[in-house]
Amino acid sequence: MRNHDITELRRQDVAHHLPAQANYRLIADMGGSRIITRAEGSTIWDGDGNAILDGMAGLWCVDVGYGRKELAEVAYEQMLELPYYNSFFRTATVPAIALAAKVAGLLGGELQHIFFNSSGSEANDTVFRLVRHYWTLKGRPERRIFISRHNAYHGSTVAGASLGGMAAMHAQGGLPIPGIEHVMQPYAFNEGFGEEAEAFAARAADAVEARILAVGPDNVAAFIGEPVQGAGGVIVPPPGYWPRVEAICRKYGILLVSDEVICGFGRLGRWFGFQHFGYTPDIVAMAKGLSSGYLPISATAVSREIVETLRASDRDFVHGYTYSGHPVSAAVALRNLEIIEREKLVDRVAHDIGPHFARAVASLDDHPLVGETRTCGLLGAIEIVAEKGTNRRFGGAEGAAGPVVRDACIAGGLMVRAIRDSIVMCPPFVITHAEVDRMVAIIRAALDEAALALA
Numbered sequence: 001m002r003n004h005d006i007t008e009l010r011r012q013d014v015a016h017h018l019p020a021q022a023n024y025r026l027i028a029d030m031g032g033s034r035i036i037t038r039a040e041g042s043t044i045w046d047g048d049g050n051a052i053l054d055g056m057a058g059l060w061c062v063d064v065g066y067g068r069k070e071l072a073e074v075a076y077e078q079m080l081e082l083p084y085y086n087s088f089f090r091t092a093t094v095p096a097i098a099l100a101a102k103v104a105g106l107l108g109g110e111l112q113h114i115f116f117n118s119s120g121s122e123a124n125d126t127v128f129r130l131v132r133h134y135w136t137l138k139g140r141p142e143r144r145i146f147i148s149r150h151n152a153y154h155g156s157t158v159a160g161a162s163l164g165g166m167a168a169m170h171a172q173g174g175l176p177i178p179g180i181e182h183v184m185q186p187y188a189f190n191e192g193f194g195e196e197a198e199a200f201a202a203r204a205a206d207a208v209e210a211r212i213l214a215v216g217p218d219n220v221a222a223f224i225g226e227p228v229q230g231a232g233g234v235i236v237p238p239p240g241y242w243p244r245v246e247a248i249c250r251k252y253g254i255l256l257v258s259d260e261v262i263c264g265f266g267r268l269g270r271w272f273g274f275q276h277f278g279y280t281p282d283i284v285a286m287a288k289g290l291s292s293g294y295l296p297i298s299a300t301a302v303s304r305e306i307v308e309t310l311r312a313s314d315r316d317f318v319h320g321y322t323y324s325g326h327p328v329s330a331a332v333a334l335r336n337l338e339i340i341e342r343e344k345l346v347d348r349v350a351h352d353i354g355p356h357f358a359r360a361v362a363s364l365d366d367h368p369l370v371g372e373t374r375t376c377g378l379l380g381a382i383e384i385v386a387e388k389g390t391n392r393r394f395g396g397a398e399g400a401a402g403p404v405v406r407d408a409c410i411a412g413g414l415m416v417r418a419i420r421d422s423i424v425m426c427p428p429f430v431i432t433h434a435e436v437d438r439m440v441a442i443i444r445a446a447l448d449e450a451a452l453a454l455a
């Protein structure tokens with residue numbers, strides 16, 4: 001364990017470092033960020049020596065848990081053998097090809113071709129450019145419009161944030177860029193409270209069709225959605241939603257893009273979220289769990305038909321990144337997938353820790369502040385309300401209670417996130433039963449504390 005001068009690091013953090021997605025005045029007022037110095041299994045340690053159970057798997061990504069020596073070893077070996085080469089202009093590296101074959105095998109069906117990028121945002125930028133290029137090659141250049149959902153998260157680049165439906169992100173930088181339409185999200189607790197699930201599923205899916213008709217079906221290129229909206233607040237769509245959206249896409253010949261950046265690689269108890277919800281996408285974006293966050297890498301998988309269209313053209317796909325298929329990241333990702341397979345972690349999510357997590361989170365339903373709990377695999381959310389039995393929020397608007405509960409959780413030794421008034425959870429696949437029980441006990445204590453603070 002290395003010693004760090006945390007006081008000096010916090011001073012330098014304020015003086016020189018701009019962390020991501022942050023309020024810089026708040027960081028300065030706090031005298032610097034919370035500094036995480038090490039981690040093992042499902043636990044992280046901060047610079048003050050506090051052990052914190054990581055209920056978020058980092059940023060929805062450290063699926064195999066921290067401290068995997070074999071991932072460090074594989075990176076070391078690959079760095080000595082070939083630390084870098086690119087995949088531009090008809091070159092490739094051994095790990096990139098091996099990883100493409102591996103991911104294609106997991107996806108199965110028609111999704112047999114993989115384009116690599118470094119981040120989830122870049123994976124979706126690739127989607128954006130590839131889809132428009134595809135329709136141009138098909139002789140349908142007018143098919144340019146993407147349909148997405150309000151409160152979707154597809155990344156932080158210009159295309160990613162535009163495809164996403166986060167109003168606060170659109171407000172900065174004049175987004176979305178033209179050609180992106182946002183429709184209602186399948187968020188029953190907020191937008192269909194008290195409505196019968198089947199009727200709400202149909203209403204939310206039909207909003208997609210209504211927008212297609214409004215903009216003209218011949219102008220629509222693709223629909224993009226996360227199987228479960230993660231950063232939007234772990235919004236689990238009601239049964240029937242996805243098959244209906246899929247049928248609508250097929251009816252109008254629109255490409256269906258599944259953004260599996262969070263849900264991919266076992267998070268919902270199947271290898272991919274589309275398998276869990278029973279639909280077949282034409283394109284899949286992946287990142288996070290692909291390498292469990294050990295190194296940056298993402299992937300965009302496309303169907304055979306799309307590749308055949310690209311191959312029928314003599315034009316290059318003029319798109320790519322310096323780090324597309326980075327050999328060290330690819331080697332680490334490949335080993336990460338091998339770990340998931342060897343340790344049967346997808347089965348563990350489906351049949352062991354996932355059901356335990358579901359029961360543990362549901363045990364909070366009796367708390368006076370809890371309006372709803374919901375889980376899907378190892379994703380969970382707890383809705384905090386001012387009046388049980390309603391979806392009425394503290395202070396009359398969303399966002400007053402969530403941060404209070406989150407801060408109490410962190411002080412109690414559990415890292416969770418507050419998304420408006422939802423406490424969301426996304427623990428590593430290796431979290432133990434006892435750790436899940438501890439998570440829930442800390443959340444209950446935090447809710448008790450918040451009930452007094454918010455009264």
Ligand code: PLP
Binds near residue numbers: 119153154259261288
């Ligand atoms: N898509 C989804 C569904 C995500 O959850 C995220 C990140 O949380 C992204 C895309 C963007 O990924 P990145 O932060 O790696 O650019």
